[in-house]
Amino acid sequence: MQRFILSKKNQITLIGAILLVIGYIARFALENIAITNGAFFIAGVIGFLPIGIQAYQAIKVRVISIDLLVTIAVIGAFYIGEYEESAVVTFLFLFGAFLEQRTLNKTRLAIKELTEMVPETALKQMDNGDFEEVDIWDVDEGDILLVKTGARIPVDGTILVGQGNVNEASITGESLPVVKEVGKEVYAGTILENGTIQVRADRIGEDTTFGKIIELVEEAQDSKSEAERFIDKFSKWYTPVVLILGIIVFLLTRNLELAITILVLGCPGALVIGVPVSNVAGLGNGAKNGVLLKGSEVIQDFSRVDTVVFDKTGTLTIGNPEVADTAVYDNDNLDNIFAYIASVEKESDHPLAKAVVDYIGESKAYPVTNTKVIKGAGIVADVDGHRVAVGNLALMEAEKVVISDKAYEDLKRFEEKGNSLVITALDGELKMLMGIRDQIRPNVKKDLNKLKKLGVRNLIVLSGDNQGTVDVVAKELGLTKAHGHMLPEDKSEYIKKLQAGGQIVAFVGDGVNDSPSLALAEIGIAMGSGTDVAIETSDVVLMKSDFSHLAHALGLAKATAANMKQNIVIAVGVVLILLASVFFSDWMSMSIGMLVHQGSILAVIFNGMRLIYYKLR
């Protein structure tokens, strides 16, 4: 019976509304007191049922809930014959809850859509070899699953049979599909755009990369800042205190009407819902735009950031160095020299060596002997009877190569342009100079200007590259400071110094080799693919290596933090006004109190909903 009533709450609300209308028509049009009172009485009683049951169930688990305050107030109203009041109050309370549910669902929609990206079922290979559709909860590690074209892959696994194009945007933010064949890993939540594959489940449920992202987002929604924890504790005591206050007022004044009005006015509504609503709407906007913010504490800190420190390679730059300038000192033998350089550089997996090999392209491959890699300098080897040295200036000095005045000028010119230098000598003679540069990401400058507009005062780049290269990048992008020759530990040391100086620092890196800095900074921001490390150590994850998301993330954090403050002001303001008017005015009644109350709850929800549509201008 109790459960039946609770499940029909919406219908009860509707009947209450109809009865209220009948009651008012009877009073003003028909002027029939009997019908009026009858309608209000019935409306009050049926509206009271679900509220009373909820209050009773809460007491059973030792919680004093809002329902209890309303229940006592309505019983009191019946006792003094205020049928209209009780009808209006119960209706408003139920209708308010209904509207809150609808609007709250809207604020939560973005994240809900994200969590629903993993399929509920999977095609699992049974003992007889056939594939059958089973619930995702019945899939275990090691099971073999069939994935058809257009379906979402349900687990992290390895392809056993078949191949296809997989769209991994949900994990990496990259919308171009990737070709996957036998032996390749696939991820839960990604879409098989064409082809059919059989996958062995390696990780399932919350252990998958996508599962971790979802868990992070879900918990971020409910993570609480210090202020919120305070409000929570406050509201836990607040309700019983209001109840006691009502009792005291009744004992002192013997005025039941005043006492029950206080019970209704005291309901903690907007105060407890205001901040979580801003939080969830802000996080939802982020999730939709490829920005994962880890909870409301992060939003608070991020909104106050005044210094942003960047890693260079792979963050400000694309991370894919290319040969940009060359100078040749021996034109006769060019083809041979290129072939020698390529043969030697193929021995190395250094990014600069890769850039050189890519630049030279197809060439004759010579056998390479006596290869010696000198760390931080270059590589020396014997090719086709010649001693070939490829590396930086330090290597040339070690090899006693004579550098002409013209070559020195070239070196200087190349370095000023922001190049890393690769010099080649053949049998101790200078042959070629190459300048290698990493391209700056498109539109970075525009996005950095947006950060400045959002109030970031210091933009600093830290890099392991030489100072010349870093300076060029800093100048081109208008950064405030640039430091080269930095190892990962130097970077975290530098951040510590900034923090000691009272700055609130955000560090932006690729999340792979900068985890100490990511962890140390108030806000660690990992760019690019959602790798496990990035997800775990950072506070903000940018799913796509797109710089514009960074400015959006900061703008969103600021907007969300401001929205929370607005909601607190609305909530506290309303309670103060209500309490003041109960003592100092004669128009305040239970119904008006409930109306204002539900109105303020909807006001904070609608205010929070603005964040769903937030866009950085």
Place this chain on the structure above:
Amino acid sequence: MKKAVIQLGTLTCPMCVQKIDSAVKGLDGVEKESVKVLFNSSKVKLEFDDDKVSTEDIEKAITALGYEVKSARAR
């Protein structure tokens, strides 16, 4: 020890979280430390001893409070 994820109908008041939390924690066989009621995703996550208590028991405790249970899964 089994892990359960229970999807509820939309939770609208943080107070509901408190109610569900104490109701679920009050069941014998539920690992108290593990109970997490997620307000925004309207989910309950918990670990329990399936010799002492079943997912149906937990479901019942929640519906008795007046909250809808959409799905309850355990593994």
